[in-house]
Amino acid sequence: MNIESISLLNFRNHKNLNVNFSPKLNFIYGNNAKGKTNILEAIYYFATTKSFRTSKDQLSISTWADTAVVQIVLKKSFGSLDLKMIIDKSHKKTFYLNDEKLNNPSKILGVLHAVLFSPDEMKITKGSPEDRRDFIDNSISELSSTYYTLLLRYEKVLFSKNLLLKKRASLEEIDVFDLQLAELASKIIKQRVAFIDKIAPLANQYMKYLTDEKENLTLKYSSNLETFIAPGAILEKLKNFRLKDLELGYTSIGPHRDDLEIISNDKDLRSFGSQGQQRTAILALKLAVCDVFFQTTGDPPILLLDDVFSELDTKRIQLLFSTTNKYQTIITGTRFRSKLAQFNKIKL
Ligand SMILES: Nc1ncnc2c1ncn2[C@@H]1O[C@H](COP(=O)(O)OP(=O)(O)OP(=O)(O)O)[C@@H](O)[C@H]1O
Ligand SMILES: [Mg+2]
Known part of the structure; x- marks a missing residue:
């Protein structure tokens, strides 16, 4: 798939902006605060229903307006689709597909697949286990709404169980919740491990490619439940931890406490990576995710790279762009570089 054009009306700093994209490489450039990242934010809304900058949709509406409108013409193998999002000050956001109003924002999921790299994504290596989860x-949620629902159910049951722990409820009362938690946890861990197994070899290949074979990348899902993936075994563990959890007032084991180990050349990048190494590793991860999206849906996703140049040397940048050819790529930067001659240039 690829975006043919986007129009922004009262979205962030854009009063009325229309941009046409090439199906291959696109470079949006201009000075700071020109609204480059805002364009990527608008696109990414359609992939996730959310902003990657704020949880308050209202902030995306231009300060001088009451309504923001974003329209995208998306080219798919079978033809073009018109996508529209309206964010209203008084109402919630609404999505439209070919002018048909969708009764729930989640209905837009699966129409436009995009993978985003932004400076904020550095939290994957620098941040907490929660950022990696x-x-x-x-x-996974971008590919499977069932997984998203599964996560929400797990969080709900966990929340209720933790309330009981805080109240120091009886073990019988907690039993009911542990039974459900074990079932849900088993499914979540299984899918996470399967996803990591899919991206790990690809991410390793990309890492080696981007570093001229100098650095490799190993990913390992680390669960406090170790290999206890079957619901029965998880339940046993949860029971073993009950007394401790009653003391703590929360559930100390389960997929909500798991992490992802990111190792390059035997060093844990979470603690030891240089800025450039971490950035390269995250790019390798994101490219691997693109490949998995492509394999799973049969349609190449769109790659959004915000401010990718800083901290990458020229060699890595060159290698990066030689690999992104198979995806429509939209990147932002502050100044034009002659290396990007093959790009469709969009000056703001
Ligand atoms: N709701 C809004 N209404 C009007 N302007 C806004 C709104 N939200 C953000 N802006 C403005 O948008 C501009 C920032 O846009 P953006 O972050 O996309 O810039 P950029 O081109 O990516 O800059 P940089 O090169 O620094 O990354 C800021 O000037 C900010 O004040
Ligand atoms: Mg920016």
């Missing part, structure tokens, strides 16, 4: 969960 979010990376895994958001990636």
Whole structure:
């Protein structure tokens, strides 16, 4: 798939902007605060229903307006689709597909697949286990709404169980919740491990490619439940931890406490990576996710690279763009570089 054009009306700093994209490489450039990232934000809304900058949709509406409208013409193998999002100050956001109003924002999911790299994504290596779980969960959720629902159910049951723990409820009362948690946890871990197994070899290939074979990348899902993936075994573990959890007032084991190990040349990048190494590793991860999206849906996703140049040397940048050819790529930067001659240039 590829985006043919986007129009932004009162979205962030854009009063009325129309941009046409090439199906291959696109470079949006201009000075700071020109609204480059805002364009990527608008596109990514259609992939996730959410902004990657804020949880308050209202902030995306231009300060001088009451309504923001984003329209995209998306080319798919079978033809073009018109996508529209309206964010209203008084109402929630609404999505439209070929002018048909969707009764729930989640209905837009699966129409436009995009993979985003932004400076904020550095949290995948620099941040907390939660940031890494979010990376895994958001990636799987883009492909499977069932997984997203599964996560929500798990969080709900976990929340209720933790309330009981805080109240120091009886073990019998907690039993009911542990039974459900074990079932849900088993499914979540299984899908996360399967996803990591899919992206790991690809991410390793990309890492080696981007570093001229100098650095490799190993990913390992690390669960506090170790290999106890079957619901029965998880339940046993949960029971073993009950007394401790009653003391703590929360559930100390389960997929909500898991992490992803990111290792390059035997060093844990979470603690030891240089800025450039971490950035390269995250790019390798994101490219691997693109490939998995492509394999799973049969349609190449769109790659959004915000401010990717800083901290990458020229060699890595050159290698990066020689690999992104198979995807429509939209990147942003502050100044034009002659290396990007093959790009469709969009000056803001
Ligand atoms: N709701 C809004 N209404 C009007 N302007 C807004 C709104 N939200 C953000 N902006 C403005 O948009 C501009 C930032 O846009 P953006 O972050 O896309 O810039 P950029 O071109 O990516 O800059 P940089 O090169 O620094 O990354 C800021 O000037 C900000 O004040
Ligand atoms: Mg920016």
